[in-house]
Every structure is written in structure tokens, then in C-alpha cells.
Amino acid sequence: MEIQQYMSPKERDELEKATTELDEFVANFLASETEPKPERVIAWADIEIEDDLPTAVKFDTSFQTACDVLDEYANRKSVKESLAEARKVEAKATDINCFDLKPEFNNPALNQHFKIEKPTITAVIDWLRLEIIVSKAYKFKRPTQPYNDIKDFLKAEGINENPYVKQASSCKFEIDFHDVKNGKEYAETLKKLRDEYEPISLKVATLEVSIDFWNLSTGAFLLALQKSVKITELFENTDLRIYNDDGGKVMPRTATNAMKHVHDGKTIGIGHKNKGSVYIRIYFKTMDKGLDLPKDQHRTRIEINVRDETLASMGNDADNLKHLVNESFKLLKFTRLADTATVKQTAEYRSNVELFGKEISVISKSRNRRKHPDHIETHTEFNKLVSKAVSNFLRGF
Structure with missing residues (x-):
């Protein structure tokens, strides 16, 4: 006996509709396997x-x-x-006034959704060159190659695994030290050198200090630093150059052309690397000791290299490093475009690439002698921020 389940008219209609939709789906699926797909x-x-x-x-x-x-x-x-x-x-934006580096910058509304990397400024000793004069009575193991004895000593004492030592004369040597981080480490190095060689003289022959700007790596800021840096008579040659490992050339005068070279990773040079006693380099630091740095360690760097008579005039005895560092950083000052600048002066400052901070002798509108034209003035706020970074660094000395 066959038993049939009763279906209401409404249930029968819903079943027929579902069966029709299923049939259409299967037909379309099978067709998609055989028909060419439309081009994306x-x-x-x-x-x-x-x-x-x-x-x-x-x-x-x-x-x-x-x-x-x-x-x-x-x-x-x-x-x-x-x-x-x-x-x-x-x-x-190559106007230094476009960059606000105030450390108190904060925006709680944005901080809820974004990690805001605030610009920060730090100071470092990039490297220094010690000049050591050893007594003629000192007996080197290799009299014909005493510089190699000094290299071996630096390695054995854990001072430098890959030292640079140059022999300037029979008893005078130059030793390079990089990344001197604190006074304690530096004093220990001097003590080891004195204990071993009992030098007649130990002086700092060259000192290079740097200011690093973190989270501020833009071509415009690089040129803004160059435009604003104060250039004194200490610079032997104030030609403005742009260069890389392939050589250098004179910096283009227009900001748009100069920007192309900056974006290509070239370095801005002020002064002469070999002549004179002061020169400046400005660049993006992306490498260290020939190796690529992690992205979070990339920064804009401005270096000032001080040597010869300028460094000697500061009292360049090796024990005087803290004073030498402080005085060298004082040579790195910045100017800005004054708020009273005319429209024409503002346009010239923003569109041209020049050493606007170069000191010259001029008569101001008030008939006073100045070192800059009326529309160029000392950038007090910026200099204070740099000075604070230097003070923070020197606490370790």
C-alpha cells in the first residue's frame, strides 16, 4: 500500500520554484565550463x-x-x-620656515588611528682623527712598519677591529675613531694609548660632528637646510656643489632642477673638502660603513668637519674633546627668511638655490651694518632645537 504525503498548494508552488532555480544554476555552471570566459x-x-x-x-x-x-x-x-x-x-617648501620641529606636536584624534612618527633631532660625533707623537725611544716590533704595530694594538685592546692608522712621519701617526658615543669610552681609549706609547703629544687633528633629523627625509628639507645654514669667513671656498661617487658638479640654481639631484641621492657640499679648515655636507643617510641601514634608521644628516687652524684655535688637546665638540657645533647655525620680506624677496628665496645664509657686510634700512640683508635673519627657534640636541649628547661626556 503506497502512502502519499499531502502538500498544500502553497508548498507545491515553493517546491516547483526551487527546482526551477536549481536547474538554471546547474545549466549556467555547465555552460561556464565550456564557453570562453570574458576577458578581464x-x-x-x-x-x-x-x-x-x-x-x-x-x-x-x-x-x-x-x-x-x-x-x-x-x-x-x-x-x-x-x-x-x-x-x-x-x-x-625649500623654505626652512615650512618645517615646524616643535617636539610638543600632538593630535589625539589622529593618534587613535595612526602612529605618527614625530620629527626628532639628535647630535653625534661622526668621527675624529687623533694625532699621536710617540717618543723615539719607543721600540716597535716592526721598526719598518710601526703603523701595523699600532693597528695590532688597537685590535688586541678591543678599541677598533678594523683600524685606520696613517704614518705622517717617523714618530707621528694619525688614528681614526668613528662613532665616539660617550666620554667614558673615549677616556679609556686615551688611557690605553698613553699606557702603551707614553706619547709626547696627543691631539685631535680632525673632528666631524653631525646633526640627524629623524622622520624628516624630504628633498625639500635637504635644500631648506642648505639655504638656511650660516656660512662664515671660515669657509675657504663657498661654492655650492652636488655630488656622488661618480663625481660632482655645481649645484643648479633653480630649486626644481636641484630637487632632481637630491632625489637621486646626491650629497650637497659647502666649502672645500681638502682646502680650508671647515666644510659641510648635507645628505640622506641610508648606509653606514658600506652597508644598507634598516628603513627606520634612514635620516637627513648635516655634517660639519673642522680641522687644522680652526680646530687648533679651540685648544685641540685630546683631553679637551667635550669642549671641541661643543665649539664645533656652534659653527653650525641657521638663518631664515624674515617675516618682513617682500613678495619679490620671498619668491626669490623659494625658487632659487643659493647660500642665503652667507655672511656679508651690508648696511640695513636703519643704516646699521649687518652680516645679512634685511630679509635674512637668525633662525632663533631652529638653533635652540639644535642646541638642545647637542646638550643632550654632551651629557655623556
């Missing part, structure tokens, strides 16, 4: 509509063809005009 494309019209460009680039388009299309897109008049405007805006 990225439409250039979503970016900009131009009749002279292809309407789409397919995923299977050859690499060379895609490059040709991108090149053609980049050469569009509208894109070139936008790029030119962007460069003009960036060039205007």
Missing part, C-alpha cells in the same frame, strides 16, 4: 579619457606593450602639467 580588463577611461591612447590594457598584454602605454600616459600634456605643478609646490 583595466580601463584607462577610469583614469583619464584620451582618444589617442588604447582604451584598455589586458592582463595578458605583453610587458613591453604595457610599458609603451604607460610611457604614453606619462607624456600626456595634462600629466606633465600636473607634475610640473607638484615640483613647484615642493620647491616652495
Whole structure:
């Protein structure tokens, strides 16, 4: 006896509808396995509509063809005009007044959603060169190669695993020390040298100190530092240069052209590396001792190298390092465009690349003799921030 389940008219209609939908789904699925799939494309019209460009680039388009299309897109008049405007805006930011480095910067509303890396400033001794004069009575193990004896000593004492030692004369040697971090470490090094060699003289022959700007690596800021740095008569040659390992050239006068070299990773040089007793370098520090630094250690650096008569005039005895560091940093001061600058002076400052902070003898509007034109003044706030970084560093000496 066959038993049939009773279905209401409403239930029967719902069952028939579900069966029809299932049949359609299966038919479409089977058809998708046999019919060609539609091509996936990225439409250039979503970016900009131009009749002279292809309407789409397919995923299977050859690499060379895609490059040709991108090149053609980049050469569009509208894109070139936008790029030119962007460069003009960036060039205007080469005014040091555009950068606010106040450490109290805070925005609780943004801090809820973003980690804001605040610009910070630190000071360091990049390197120094000690000049040591050893008594003629000292007996080197290798009399014909005494500099190698000194290298071996530095390695054995754990002072430097890869030391640079140069023999200037029979008893005079130059030893380079990098990254001197604190006075205790430095004093221990001097004690070891004195205990071993009982030197007649121990002086600092060259000192290079640096200011690092963290979380502020923009080409505009690099040029802003160059424009604002105060240049005194201590600089033998104030030609402004841009260079890398392949050589150097005179810095382009316009900010937009100079920016291209800065973005290529080149270094700005002020003064002469070999002549005179002071010179400055400004660059993005991305490497150390020939090795790439982690991204979070990249920073903008300005170095001032002091030597010869300028360093000697400070009293360059090796025990006087703290004073030498402080005095060397004092040579690194900054200027700014005054608020009273005219529209023309402001335009010139922002569009040109010059040593606007170079000291000259001028008569001001008030008939007083000044070292800068009326529209260039000392950047008091910026100098205070740098001085604070130096003071923090020198606490370790």
C-alpha cells in the first residue's frame, strides 16, 4: 500500500520554484565550463579619457606593450602639467620656515588611528682623527712598519677591529675613531694609548660632528637646510656643489632642477673638502660603513668637519674633546627668511638655490651694518632645537 504525503498548494508552488532555480544554476555552471570566459580588463577611461591612447590594457598584454602605454600616459600634456605643478609646490617648501620641529606636536584624534612618527633631532660625533707623537725611544716590533704595530694594538685592546692608522712621519701617526658615543669610552681609549706609547703629544687633528633629523627625509628639507645654514669667513671656498661617487658638479640654481639631484641621492657640499679648515655636507643617510641601514634608521644628516687652524684655535688637546665638540657645533647655525620680506624677496628665496645664509657686510634700512640683508635673519627657534640636541649628547661626556 503506497502512502502519499499531502502538500498544500502553497508548498507545491515553493517546491516547483526551487527546482526551477536549481536547474538554471546547474545549466549556467555547465555552460561556464565550456564557453570562453570574458576577458578581464583595466580601463584607462577610469583614469583619464584620451582618444589617442588604447582604451584598455589586458592582463595578458605583453610587458613591453604595457610599458609603451604607460610611457604614453606619462607624456600626456595634462600629466606633465600636473607634475610640473607638484615640483613647484615642493620647491616652495625649500623654505626652512615650512618645517615646524616643535617636539610638543600632538593630535589625539589622529593618534587613535595612526602612529605618527614625530620629527626628532639628535647630535653625534661622526668621527675624529687623533694625532699621536710617540717618543723615539719607543721600540716597535716592526721598526719598518710601526703603523701595523699600532693597528695590532688597537685590535688586541678591543678599541677598533678594523683600524685606520696613517704614518705622517717617523714618530707621528694619525688614528681614526668613528662613532665616539660617550666620554667614558673615549677616556679609556686615551688611557690605553698613553699606557702603551707614553706619547709626547696627543691631539685631535680632525673632528666631524653631525646633526640627524629623524622622520624628516624630504628633498625639500635637504635644500631648506642648505639655504638656511650660516656660512662664515671660515669657509675657504663657498661654492655650492652636488655630488656622488661618480663625481660632482655645481649645484643648479633653480630649486626644481636641484630637487632632481637630491632625489637621486646626491650629497650637497659647502666649502672645500681638502682646502680650508671647515666644510659641510648635507645628505640622506641610508648606509653606514658600506652597508644598507634598516628603513627606520634612514635620516637627513648635516655634517660639519673642522680641522687644522680652526680646530687648533679651540685648544685641540685630546683631553679637551667635550669642549671641541661643543665649539664645533656652534659653527653650525641657521638663518631664515624674515617675516618682513617682500613678495619679490620671498619668491626669490623659494625658487632659487643659493647660500642665503652667507655672511656679508651690508648696511640695513636703519643704516646699521649687518652680516645679512634685511630679509635674512637668525633662525632663533631652529638653533635652540639644535642646541638642545647637542646638550643632550654632551651629557655623556
